[in-house]
Structures are given as structure tokens and as C-alpha cells.
Amino acid sequence: MPDFQVLINPEIAAFYFRSMFEGTRGLNTLPQKLRQFLLDQPETTQDLHVVSVILKDGRVFEDVAISHCSLVAAVRGHAHVPFDAKDISELRVTHRRWGFGQQAKPS
DSSP states (O other): OOHHHHHOOHHHHHHHHHHHHSOSSOOOBOOHHHHHHHHTSOOSBTTEEEEEEEETTSOEEEEEEEETTTEEEEETTBSSOOSOGGGEEEEEEOOOOOOTTSSOBOO
8 A cells, every 4th residue: 555545544634624614723733943844854755744742841742743844633542633733842753654543542
């Protein structure tokens, strides 16, 4: 199976639509400094980076998908992104792959 099919599936597309059109929640976009960091890093697959996220409060999320160097799209094991991108202090590109939407738990 091609890499993009492993990483992108209909649940991610649905997330984008909900985020853009529901109006109840804005897009969870990275601060400019972190966007610039990802622009200088190789992509995991087209328009997607898989990273570890370190939050300002010390929590770490190991498998996070960032789309187009700006949108926090998914967190492995969570139905929704359980943090706000403005609370990220550091990103570490890991390129670790997984099937989005599988084994999701409530956030």
C-alpha cells in the first residue's frame, strides 16, 4: 500500500471539513516559528510531517501528524487533538508511521 494511504484516510478529510466549516473551533495551527522549522525538515510523506510534540507544561505526545507544515491534524491514540498548538514548545521530526483513526480513545 502506498505511504499516503497509510497516513491519510477519510477520517482526516472529515477532520478538515469539520474544522473549516463548523465554526465552533478554529484550525489548530502551529506558531510561525514552528512552521518555519518544519519547512526546513524533510516530509514524512507529501505535505505531512510526523513528529513528537513537547508542550510547555512538559507533556509529550509521540506521534503527531502535522499537515502542510502548519496544521496539527491528528495524534495517535486520540480521537481529537488533546492540546492547543500555541502550547507547543518543541517539535522533533520522527517520521514514525501509523494508520490514522485506528484505536482512537476519547481525548
